[in-house]
Amino acid sequence: MSLNLPSPAVALAIGAHPDDVEFGCGATLAKWSAAGATVHHLICTDGSKGSWDPSTDTAALVVTRQGEQRAAAEALGATGECVFLGWPDGELDSGLRQRWEVAYWIRRLQPTVVLGHDPWKRYRLHPDHRHAGLLAVEGVVAARDPHFFPEQQLPHHRPEALLLFEADEPDHVEDVTGFADAKLAALHAHTSQLLSTMGIDESASGAEVERQRQAFDDAIVARLGDHGQLERATHGEAFKLIADL
Numbered sequence: 432m433s434l435n436l437p438s439p440a441v442a443l444a445i446g447a448h449p450d451d452v453e454f455g456c457g458a459t460l461a462k463w464s465a466a467g468a469t470v471h472h473l474i475c476t477d478g479s480k481g482s483w484d485p486s487t488d489t490a491a492l493v494v495t496r497q498g499e500q501r502a503a504a505e506a507l508g509a510t511g512e513c514v515f516l517g518w519p520d521g522e523l524d525s526g527l528r529q530r531w532e533v534a535y536w537i538r539r540l541q542p543t544v545v546l547g548h549d550p551w552k553r554y555r556l557h558p559d560h561r562h563a564g565l566l567a568v569e570g571v572v573a574a575r576d577p578h579f580f581p582e583q584q585l586p587h588h589r590p591e592a593l594l595l596f597e598a599d600e601p602d603h604v605e606d607v608t609g610f611a612d613a614k615l616a617a618l619h620a621h622t623s624q625l626l627s628t629m630g631i632d633e634s635a636s637g638a639e640v641e642r643q644r645q646a647f648d649d650a651i652v653a654r655l656g657d658h659g660q661l662e663r664a665t666h667g668e669a670f671k672l673i674a675d676l
């Protein structure tokens with residue numbers, strides 16, 4: 432188990448949906464932002480299936496979720512770009528076209544560290560998370576080698592490290608003590624997801640909403656505590672680190 436990469440100049444976090452990055456590595460991004468890193472988000476899908484209400488206007492939901500993602504990035508202190516690839520939610524593939532797009536953004540944004548879903552996490556159900564994870568891995572490979580996609584006419588770029596969150600076999604911890612509040616604030620910025628992913632039902636009574644909100648926050652902070660314990664930190668986020676890129 433290793434602890435703490437050097438704070439990168441530029442970090443690029445790749446998520447399947449708006450909110451995945453905040454769940455997976457929000458506190459780490461907040462820590463690096465505070466240390467002066469430029470933090471970028473790359474969101475692969477449009478988030479259009481992120482509602483349990485069959486009558487939801489999904490086109491409006493896409494716009495809402497982009498705004499929420501930008502607010503979440505701001506809550507983390509991230510000053511970089513929020514890039515939306517806009518693939519239909521639930522239908523993300525890790526094909527050549529998608530890899531082309533991810534490699535393009537890695538070359539353009541030139542991250543020192545790339546973060547993404549662990550595509551090899553066992554018993555993972557959501558295909559978008561698996562495909563977004565593969566795209567982070569395969570996008571790094573394509574971006575680093577000059578003969579991949581030369582028509583992009585961008586200098587090839589080799590990040591120094593790839594961190595996979597939701598790791599099947601975590602072997603690296605970022606000590607994020609002091610950044611739990613930033614992670615929580617960023618998660619709460621995804622207002623349209625309060626019910627479906629955070630279990631907070633705003634149609635309930637005020638006291639009940641407050642109880643649900645506290646239960647969600649407590650679960651997030653408890654997980655930071657569990658991950659931190661791997662390296663004797665109060666709060667941590669655990670990853671699979673791939674440093675041989």
Ligand SMILES: [Zn+2]
Pocket residue numbers: 447448451560
């Ligand atoms: Zn997701």
